Amino acid sequence: MTLTANSSAAPSAFAHGAGPMNPARFPSLQGRAVFVTGGGSGIGAAMVEAFAAAGARVGFVDVAAEASAELAGRIEAGGRPAPWWRACDVRDVAALQKAIADASGALGDFHALVNNVASDDRHTLESVTTEYWDNRMAINERPAFFAIQAVVPGMKRLGQGAIVNLGSTGWQSKASEYPCYAIAKSSVNGLTRGLAKSLGAHRIRINTVSPGWVMTERQVSKWLTPAGEDDIARNQCLPDKLLPEDIARMVLFLASDDGRMCTAQEFTVDAGWV
Numbered sequence: 277m278t279l280t281a282n283s284s285a286a287p288s289a290f291a292h293g294a295g296p297m298n299p300a301r302f303p304s305l306q307g308r309a310v311f312v313t314g315g316g317s318g319i320g321a322a323m324v325e326a327f328a329a330a331g332a333r334v335g336f337v338d339v340a341a342e343a344s345a346e347l348a349g350r351i352e353a354g355g356r357p358a359p360w361w362r363a364c365d366v367r368d369v370a371a372l373q374k375a376i377a378d379a380s381g382a383l384g385d386f387h388a389l390v391n392n393v394a395s396d397d398r399h400t401l402e403s404v405t406t407e408y409w410d411n412r413m414a415i416n417e418r419p420a421f422f423a424i425q426a427v428v429p430g431m432k433r434l435g436q437g438a439i440v441n442l443g444s445t446g447w448q449s450k451a452s453e454y455p456c457y458a459i460a461k462s463s464v465n466g467l468t469r470g471l472a473k474s475l476g477a478h479r480i481r482i483n484t485v486s487p488g489w490v491m492t493e494r495q496v497s498k499w500l501t502p503a504g505e506d507d508i509a510r511n512q513c514l515p516d517k518l519l520p521e522d523i524a525r526m527v528l529f530l531a532s533d534d535g536r537m538c539t540a541q542e543f544t545v546d547a548g549w550v
């Protein structure tokens with residue numbers, strides 16, 4: 277496998293099993309302001325890079341300052357404006373909403389919001405305390421709602437907007453090693469569908485993108501065991517490994533005008549996991 281995730285400022289030609297590909301550019305994103313939570317590494321960083329490569333004005337928050345600074349530097353070194361970013365722990369809702377307001381002050385009203393931040397740390401039913409439960413929900417569930425609350429006034433001013441909430445196929449395939457994460461991720465479709473009608477009246481679209489098992493550096497280093505490799509080979513219909521860029525492409529489509537009439541849906545990018 278060639279892991280090119282987060283290794284280039286312009287992910288225009290990343291390697292797949294079938295060879296390099298030349299993905300779409302979505303010209304409607306040019307000059308538009310976009311905000312990504314948890315954009316400093318993993319899938320979020322691939323989205324930040326892809327939006328920047330499309331000419332969008334990108335803002336993001338992440339708790340990981342070092343990775344975020346490195347990402348911003350990489351984008352700038354690649355000839356694009358450095359994204360606006362701030363080290364922010366999204367468990368602090370006031371800090372998250374302040375970051376969104378400040379980023380909007382610098383970049384303009386947001387055309388698109390991607391609720392990407394999450395943590396899939398492992399735990400058991402028996403080990404979970406109320407404090408741990410609250411902590412998991414404060415990362416995996418609550419920030420999306422309050423980020424939406426912060427960007428919607430600007431989207432209403434623009435007369436349009438696109439919100440993408442990152443779901444997961446993990447709970448759908450009954451993965452059992454992270455019950456609190458599974459519960460939070462299962463609520464993403466409720467968030468999407470519960471807001472689609474009221475936001476739709478303002479031409480604000482809201483969708484879920486649910487990744488399968490994506491080979492971020494964290495996944496590869498922490499969870500990809502030989503048994504996991506067997507799982508992928510057995511369960512995916514497609515032989516190639518999912519890369520962060522594969523998720524970014526779907527997110528960019530939905531954020532762009534190409535996704536104009538898509539709302540209230542779940543889009544799964546999982547290589548056909550059975």
Ligand SMILES: NC(=O)c1ccc[n+]([C@@H]2O[C@H](COP(=O)([O-])OP(=O)(O)OC[C@H]3O[C@@H](n4cnc5c(N)ncnc54)[C@H](O)[C@@H]3O)[C@@H](O)[C@H]2O)c1
Nearest residue numbers: 314317318319338339340365366392394442444487489490
């Ligand atoms: N990687 C996968 O296989 C996979 C599968 C299904 C769904 N997803 C979903 O895709 C999205 C991105 O996944 P990923 O694997 O890149 O995630 P990740 O675990 O790598 O984390 C995403 C980013 O969030 C940041 N972050 C974590 N806690 C934070 C906090 N409290 N405040 C601010 N930032 C914080 C991390 O530093 C990281 O940059 C998530 O919503 C995840 O649930 C991923």
